[in-house]
Amino acid sequence: MSSHVATKKVFKLIAEEAYRQKYGLEMIPSENYVSADVLKALGSILTNKYSEGFPGRRYYGGNEVIDKIENYAVDLAKKLFGVPAAFVQSYSGSPANMAITMAVCEPGDVVMGLALSSGGHLTHGAHLSFSSIFYSAVNYSVGKDWKIDFKELETLAKKHKPKLIWVGTTAYPFKLDYKKFRKIADMVNATLVADCSHITGLIIGGVHESPVPYVDIVMTTTHKTLRGPRGAMILITERGLRKDPEMKGKIERAIIPGIQGGPHNHQTAAIAVSLEEALKPSFKKYAAQIAKNASVLAKELGTVSETHLILLSLTKYGYGMGYQAQYALEEAGITVNKNTIPGEPASPFYPSGIRLGTPALTSRGMKGSDMIKIAGWIKRVLEEIRGLDLPKEQDKRKDFLKEVKKEIHKNKNLKIIRKEVEKFAGKFPVPGIK
């Protein structure tokens, strides 16, 4: 294939994806729409440059401008969070968490994080993740009320004496009590690290309390509620530097040569642009609207949210309905993800819930009244899959879901809903898409 044909193909596919992003309802809570300026920086010639090392200490020449860009991004990050040290080179959230773990722990040390099945992240000690392969992972969980069980957390911490405790979530609709985490971390002299990837925008906007006064280190991805490019930042707090004055060097060495090579300078520049945007007063309004929208949507769907996301149990529609719901909603132009619910009654692969959120919709200017309409479509879609319960016998599930997908694909009511959704969504501008 000539490069011209290949390029044409790629741009045709990008146009197809732009259509999907514009005419659908993007409700995966970890996603967002970046601004045209963020896209411009991300698509810039900065991608051409190699800059292994840190500003003023690079392995290659020609980094005079790159140094200024990285220093600017670091300064903005420090200002936005009120911290003495920031790092912006991690390629994404998972390598940033790996760098923190390497900086704080020796291989085999105990790390503690919220269980995946309770809404935690893979890198906080989940099975098959580096965090449980190279470290001794202990997981705490949520109780019957779906909230973090601090009694269990304290008991586990006292028993296992973790070197590092993670406070951070990926599918948890409640606010986090950092003070309680700090108390437990102090009992066992653990380094407390907040991974606020999902809720950073809410913290900057003042909707959620900042973890900075309570924790030693903060990690955040930059592409979720913060509305920047894919990437991550690591921040050390005053408290963290007091606990370990060597931490800055340890984190630098973990990033390079520990894990990474050359930083993605186009990404660093785009992070700087998104941090400039997050420092504007309009970002506070945006953050407040994300939470307002999530709260309205949750109420309409019969549950609660104190964040940007909703974890919806579908047990009232049948057994193991998450997969069927994700597929049917996608057919109707609504993108969510299937998710386990605490105490999952079905299976991690074919779970009983869905996870959905409002950051991307809010970036398009949608408000509470729009959430009521969207909840209406979601409920209509869920009625269409009622009765399509997952077989209890594991060997029947694959064939069953193949048939269910065919059935859902042919469903006339879902096609009607899709038309309504497309007409509605198309009216809202998408930042970065003409």
Ligand SMILES: Cc1ncc(COP(=O)(O)O)c(C=O)c1O
């Ligand atoms: C809490 C949390 N930490 C870390 C990550 C990892 O980020 P990435 O997907 O950029 O590696 C995620 C991503 O979903 C997350 O939710």
